[in-house]
Amino acid sequence: MSTIARTPTDDATRADRTWTLDPDRALPADPAVRPIAREIYAETKALPLVSMHGHVPVEWFAEDRPFPNPADLIVVPDHYLVRMLVSQGVPNELLGVPAAPGSGVVAETDPRAIWRRFCAGWKHFRGTATRFWLETELVEIFGVTLRPAEDTADAIFDQVARAIADDAFRPRALLDRFDIEVLATTDPAWSTLEHHAALAADGYGDRVVPTFRPDPVVLLDSATWGQDVERLGEAAGEDVSSYRGYLAALRTQRLRFKAAGARATDHGHLATDTTPLTDAEAAGIYGAALAGTLGPGDADAFAGHMLFQMAAMSAEDGLVMQLHPGVLRDHDRGRHAVFGPDTGFDIPVVTEYTRALRPMLEAFGHHAGFRVVLFTVDEDAFSRELAPLAGVYPSVRLGAPWWFLDAPDAMRRFREAVTETAGFSNMSGFVDDTRAFCSIPARHDLARRVDAGYLARLVAEHRLDLDEALDTAVDLAYRLPLAAYATR
Amino acid sequence: MSTIARTPTDDATRADRTWTLDPDRALPADPAVRPIAREIYAETKALPLVSMHGHVPVEWFAEDRPFPNPADLIVVPDHYLVRMLVSQGVPNELLGVPAAPGSGVVAETDPRAIWRRFCAGWKHFRGTATRFWLETELVEIFGVTLRPAEDTADAIFDQVARAIADDAFRPRALLDRFDIEVLATTDPAWSTLEHHAALAADGYGDRVVPTFRPDPVVLLDSATWGQDVERLGEAAGEDVSSYRGYLAALRTQRLRFKAAGARATDHGHLATDTTPLTDAEAAGIYGAALAGTLGPGDADAFAGHMLFQMAAMSAEDGLVMQLHPGVLRDHDRGRHAVFGPDTGFDIPVVTEYTRALRPMLEAFGHHAGFRVVLFTVDEDAFSRELAPLAGVYPSVRLGAPWWFLDAPDAMRRFREAVTETAGFSNMSGFVDDTRAFCSIPARHDLARRVDAGYLARLVAEHRLDLDEALDTAVDLAYRLPLAAYATR
Amino acid sequence: MSTIARTPTDDATRADRTWTLDPDRALPADPAVRPIAREIYAETKALPLVSMHGHVPVEWFAEDRPFPNPADLIVVPDHYLVRMLVSQGVPNELLGVPAAPGSGVVAETDPRAIWRRFCAGWKHFRGTATRFWLETELVEIFGVTLRPAEDTADAIFDQVARAIADDAFRPRALLDRFDIEVLATTDPAWSTLEHHAALAADGYGDRVVPTFRPDPVVLLDSATWGQDVERLGEAAGEDVSSYRGYLAALRTQRLRFKAAGARATDHGHLATDTTPLTDAEAAGIYGAALAGTLGPGDADAFAGHMLFQMAAMSAEDGLVMQLHPGVLRDHDRGRHAVFGPDTGFDIPVVTEYTRALRPMLEAFGHHAGFRVVLFTVDEDAFSRELAPLAGVYPSVRLGAPWWFLDAPDAMRRFREAVTETAGFSNMSGFVDDTRAFCSIPARHDLARRVDAGYLARLVAEHRLDLDEALDTAVDLAYRLPLAAYATR
The missing domain is CATH 3.20.20.140 (Metal-dependent hydrolases)
Structure with missing residues (x-):
């Protein structure tokens, strides 16, 4: 029996490979x-x-204007992306979705915290269209070379943040x-x-x-x-x-x-x-x-x-x-x-x-x-x-x-x-x-x-x-x- | 960028290739x-x-009896074929579909004119079953060797007309x-x-x-x-x-x-x-x-x-x-x-x-x-x-x-x-x-x-x-x- | 023209090949x-x-307890299997499905007769999931090496019966x-x-x-x-x-x-x-x-x-x-x-x-x-x-x-x-x-x-x-x- 079988691997820990896009994808x-x-x-x-x-x-x-930050550009407004993380138990507010005043719900305001939740949930996008789009977007537009995961989240955040600070990304x-x-x-x-x-x-x-x-x-x-x-x-x-x-x-x-x-x-x-x-x-x-x-x-x-x-x-x-x-x-x-x-x-x-x-x-x-x-x-x-x-x-x-x-x-x-x-x-x-x-x-x-x-x-x-x-x-x-x- | 891109090609002008049927189609x-x-x-x-x-x-x-002409054999009675041309703006009457007396609509009676409209619209059948059937029928039964197009319409009409004049096509x-x-x-x-x-x-x-x-x-x-x-x-x-x-x-x-x-x-x-x-x-x-x-x-x-x-x-x-x-x-x-x-x-x-x-x-x-x-x-x-x-x-x-x-x-x-x-x-x-x-x-x-x-x-x-x-x-x-x- | 064409072959007569499972199935x-x-x-x-x-x-x-017999283990209780044979004209009772007292319908009680009807109908399972499961089950679990057919029914019945008599099959x-x-x-x-x-x-x-x-x-x-x-x-x-x-x-x-x-x-x-x-x-x-x-x-x-x-x-x-x-x-x-x-x-x-x-x-x-x-x-x-x-x-x-x-x-x-x-x-x-x-x-x-x-x-x-x-x-x-x- 495979050793992988009974030991769930956490994909989030596998950030050791360089991310590239195959021309035939x-x-x-x-x-x-x-x-x-x-x-x-x-x-x-x-x-x-x-x-x-x-x-x-x-x-x-x-x-x-320049885009504000990676989370508000890529995560918060994309309901395809938000819904998948919600389905896996991350509520909308923790993804920065603004809640109605008086609702008692407080939305996360730290873009980096939102971004980490997104990267930690990368596994859940396998096989989806969102995965394909994000992969293409992160690699081709923002030059990301690491696969999103809990421990690559910050590095990717920084890279995207640097990119959108440039006027070429207005x-x-x-x-x-x-x-x-x-x-x-x-x-x-x-x-x-x-x-x-x-x-x-x-x-x-x-x-x-x-x-x-x-x-x-x-x-x-x-x-x-x-x-x-x-x-x-x-x-x-x-x-x-x-x-x-x-x-x-x-x-x-x-x-x-x-x-x-x-x-x-x-x-x-x-x-x-x-x-x-x-x-x-x-x-x-x-x-x-x-x-x-x-x-x-x-x-x-x-x-x-x-x-x-x-x-x-x-x-x-x-x-x-x-x-x-x-x-x-x-x-x-x-x-x-x-x-x-x-x-x-x-x-x-x-x-x-x-x-x-x-x-x-x-x-x-x-x-x-x-x-x-x-x-x-x-x-x-x-x-x-x-x-x-x-x-x-x-x-x-x-x-x-x-x-x-x-x-x-x-x-x-x-x-x-x-x-x-x-x-x-x-x-x-x-x-x-x-x-x-x-x-x-x-x-x-x-x-x-x-x-x-x-x-x-x-x-x-x-x-x-x-x-x-x-x-x-x-x-x-x-x-x-x-x-x-x-x-x- | 491809040169084809901004210059729509008219398929109707491409009649330069011989039409054959692949045995593996x-x-x-x-x-x-x-x-x-x-x-x-x-x-x-x-x-x-x-x-x-x-x-x-x-x-x-x-x-x-012998079949009357290519249009009345192949175009007019085939509602699969007629509907596709109608969808592209050729009304039923121009395809020879008879109109009710008193409707004020007059159907085309010239088989060659009908046939030309059909051939000019050949592009629109791409990917359809009608295309497959017609291709097989024209090549295998009538021996047509030109792909239908505006400028091959008459030659194909003549060839089909010759064929159906033969007793072997009764x-x-x-x-x-x-x-x-x-x-x-x-x-x-x-x-x-x-x-x-x-x-x-x-x-x-x-x-x-x-x-x-x-x-x-x-x-x-x-x-x-x-x-x-x-x-x-x-x-x-x-x-x-x-x-x-x-x-x-x-x-x-x-x-x-x-x-x-x-x-x-x-x-x-x-x-x-x-x-x-x-x-x-x-x-x-x-x-x-x-x-x-x-x-x-x-x-x-x-x-x-x-x-x-x-x-x-x-x-x-x-x-x-x-x-x-x-x-x-x-x-x-x-x-x-x-x-x-x-x-x-x-x-x-x-x-x-x-x-x-x-x-x-x-x-x-x-x-x-x-x-x-x-x-x-x-x-x-x-x-x-x-x-x-x-x-x-x-x-x-x-x-x-x-x-x-x-x-x-x-x-x-x-x-x-x-x-x-x-x-x-x-x-x-x-x-x-x-x-x-x-x-x-x-x-x-x-x-x-x-x-x-x-x-x-x-x-x-x-x-x-x-x-x-x-x-x-x-x-x-x-x-x-x-x-x-x-x-x- | 193929000689097979006009002479329906009876698949039931073709038991001459050994049955094996391809590893790539x-x-x-x-x-x-x-x-x-x-x-x-x-x-x-x-x-x-x-x-x-x-x-x-x-x-x-x-x-x-040991399973009773091949028919009662494999045929009678499997409604996927029964329904296909019913669709081909073998009524439920002939497949051993018990009928209500007073219904006037008498269910077959001879497991071997039921098994023969199942094997004779093997052709009808072609392309179905039932076919795949049964093939795997018969070959892998019971070691059957003959394809089910009218004339292999008894031999397969005997083999399965021998297997389930063994304590290893409880x-x-x-x-x-x-x-x-x-x-x-x-x-x-x-x-x-x-x-x-x-x-x-x-x-x-x-x-x-x-x-x-x-x-x-x-x-x-x-x-x-x-x-x-x-x-x-x-x-x-x-x-x-x-x-x-x-x-x-x-x-x-x-x-x-x-x-x-x-x-x-x-x-x-x-x-x-x-x-x-x-x-x-x-x-x-x-x-x-x-x-x-x-x-x-x-x-x-x-x-x-x-x-x-x-x-x-x-x-x-x-x-x-x-x-x-x-x-x-x-x-x-x-x-x-x-x-x-x-x-x-x-x-x-x-x-x-x-x-x-x-x-x-x-x-x-x-x-x-x-x-x-x-x-x-x-x-x-x-x-x-x-x-x-x-x-x-x-x-x-x-x-x-x-x-x-x-x-x-x-x-x-x-x-x-x-x-x-x-x-x-x-x-x-x-x-x-x-x-x-x-x-x-x-x-x-x-x-x-x-x-x-x-x-x-x-x-x-x-x-x-x-x-x-x-x-x-x-x-x-x-x-x-x-x-x-x-x-x-």
Whole structure:
């Protein structure tokens, strides 16, 4: 029997090897496929990054300040990373996630202590996408050569801290270093977009663009709906005490976003329903929401109605509509009360598309001005519903594997599930969807590697010619996201 | 950076390479698996084709006329092909799909123009099953040596047109050339089967057999239900003004089909429900349908009831029952009004089997005269419901991956999802389910290749002996479909 | 054309080859992966077996009698095996499954006749997990050298019969031979655990431990609920005529189980609901159940409530909670009336976790005393719901692929579906869940091989370092099940 067996080894004690990145990482191992995958990957690895959907705060670029410290750059804001450590018994507050005043919970404020907890838990990331991104990011961007562990934590912290103190690591410099051609931020519907205006004044107007996100003013059961709608009205200069004024405010703000370079809107409803109400019904529910007298089902009905309205406005103004449905946010309401949203407790649910999208697609599915990009975290829908829909409606593009599915095996499953029905031309191409700015190059790189592997297998199985695979790889990495997110 | 990157290449301009088919296409690339796959495929590649479910019009064989032109043979009737081009902005009418009179839409009538649109869109089929089938069909049957593209369209059109002008390309000659041992057509329940009678008179009675398809007379919400039931009554010589007469008409017609060589019935309900009603309930709903006074839920209840009745009749007359549920037909009702059914707008939905089939399987699941073949386009059901059901009920066989799932990766997933629970002996074997006659050999060939690859992996992983794999390959390609569709 | 084609070969006639096991079986074929897989597998193959969930009868060890005969050891009690032969037309009774008195059905009593039917059907197990386990078991444990077939049946029967006549094949001796460190049995909530007491007296108290299974006293629609609750009350010495007494009885019995070495409870509800009722509501339904006046929905509501209560008790007493939901038991009620439960007619259904577990996880998901292990036979839930839940709640561990999913390809899909989101540290490690005692080594061996293959691919794709893979393999096979099932 192996001696390792009964003596649990602590990975944290094994920091004796130098950390390097293999050039073939995430390419298929099969010796008949890997050389082809290398050739295909070589075609895309140096392409500029097109980042059409993400959550990096626009202030970072507008203000262009140095990043504060390794923990606040890499650990605290990354809910993928935080949730894994929480699952292993490290509570959010010990990872520096700010707790609500009055909650009695006090967040760790020592970045080095947070960083040590992260490094001590490195073992738990084995096999995850987070591991791949962090490894690439730490080695390639920050030049780390030690594998994270309890006893390497301080050295790595110091190295990253030194790096980000350098002006070459300020946000705008990194935009260049990462070769980001365009990056979309996500902005509330009531934003007046000053940060984007400031960026435009500095010549970054085409490079950092806003995205219109109206969920808080559209989901009547949002706790802050009332105040958010007021802010919408103020921003738009419209009287939102009527449903008509509310629609006008949305229209006005959409045009403001478009004028500021926005390509798209984004919608994160729980359900996918797009059934329109009559104007009278919608106005009635809207009034009830203002009066605080919503009936059961009203909020859901209004949410579906508003997706239809957003599609109608997209058909008018040409902003691309993105749907990200099917996530039950804040599954643990107790934790949400303390730590707020986006701290790891969002869990997917079964998501239906065929029937739910029918009203919207019957109305706008062939409209020349309309484009919708569909995402899911319910991967069963890929082959059953999403590929068949994308494979016939000219307005539909399939979004890249999203969130939990933005990982090597899940990305491969995505291609295998959708390509045979919908081909490649109906895809959005890669979308990184991250708030972890320094992980963006790693995320695009991983997607390009996985796509190269998938295409290489098709070539090795004589299902695609090599010239077609090379051309398709560039489509997926570069041309398709530009095309899918071109305003109409 | 690659020079290809910023300059989109138009695949349509690359017609400079000769088109050939690799003998190893669709076999696994893994060098430890491919040689075994070759050996297994060699065992099945020349077996005759057993085509127990499909939609080739029986008139083609009865009349045995030459095919009109390449577009009307290959493009217009193939909704897989049409839908992909529609998704890329080529509307149905420009692909020659006939539009309803009065719709204001005029269909393209120039076959060469249609063919050019198809060839110009060749890029969009990359990675799809359609691409594989067309490639095999064009090269192997029509001897095409140029890859389709805008500038090769005319040359390919001419070559295919020359071929089909030859008597060797008439439908009956192709039956021989394709080595089709038996081909089932799909025929309405009211058919008097003259075409099959004509074929029988010419000695084709065992080779081209009908299939009994009663959906339009069983689904009370079908727009043409009234007239279709009348036609059923006339064909059967029964008075269908009563529920009892309606059942008698169905029984009579089933026996007529059986006498004409039919092996099976086919049922394409949206839901899978098989709950029987009492005679009184069923007769009541039937009467309401005749009177135009159906209540909500009546049509669904009757549909479930009739599946149960069809199973009961199968247990009596021994016709094999095929279930093809779970497709929402004509998702875009606007397009349906203009172009009719089967033009690409059918989209799958979640499909339940465990509870829905319980009434039928409790009643007939062990009946010696009953056989049901279950299909799905909701592949989640394979491992969860269908394999467990097929792996215990002696009457159940699992149909081959259907429609969107009849593609290399989906077929592999099917085997991987069901075999470990249901083995091979509970499978129907391959079913091509196509209206694209000339794609039949390619479809069977692809299935044999994929099965060879799957079996070869089992052998390479020492999960199956080679002699077993060879025997199983022949089962799947040839013996199982004959056995599964043997009347009882 | 191959000569095999038109002449179906009968596999049963091919017994001319010696049966051996390849050392690489179930390792990936890919030549770049297999050598790494071998190295990883070598690290775990000799580890002791930790069998924390199963259904081997405790009497076997308490009484330690020789096994009766090959059929009653290997065929009759294995419902995986029985169901496959049933699906091919061999009814349960001919496989020796006892039929209810008065049913008119007479079970075969000749073990040799049963054995012959099993061997004659050997072909039908091709590609199944049962085939792999039986092959390993017959060759490695019983030294069989002939492949099962009609004409080798008697020789194999004789060999197995000779083996089990030897004292070295008695249950306790096999515990040693199999190197089983700990084995959990499953015991009804009302058990007084005499067999476990007898085992403890003989020094086996830490090695064969009970598991608390309360389903029959918690599911009010169980046919035997009334008598089972009475037995619970007697065993616990509590008055179960009140809801309060019923809860007390459950608490008492849980502590008795824990004192006898139990690590866990097990819950096999159809639904996953964990919504608590108020005490008054629960007491009302409990009273209605005793009075025989349950209303519609009462049993379901009570089942959900009791899962919540069981979680609350787990948080108190530290027994690990196992959930095995989503199986519709006894799909064919006619067969159930004749043959009883566990004879092959249990079929999975769609299973929801995200919403259903919310009440329980909001209440106890962060409780230091609570641990829940989640299983499923609806593999869609793995990537969509189970991995996201396990990847954030510290109390949640993901159970190994269960039942129909405990097979090579399904186990690989499980790892691919969950690891990228939940990592390895949130897994339960392997659980064999079997009543087929002699298949236990084969089941653990297969899981270790499949995990070695998965980890080897990660190493070959440079997604994991080899030292990490070796460490993780030992975690999955040995350390994690011990840790996951440690009482809190």
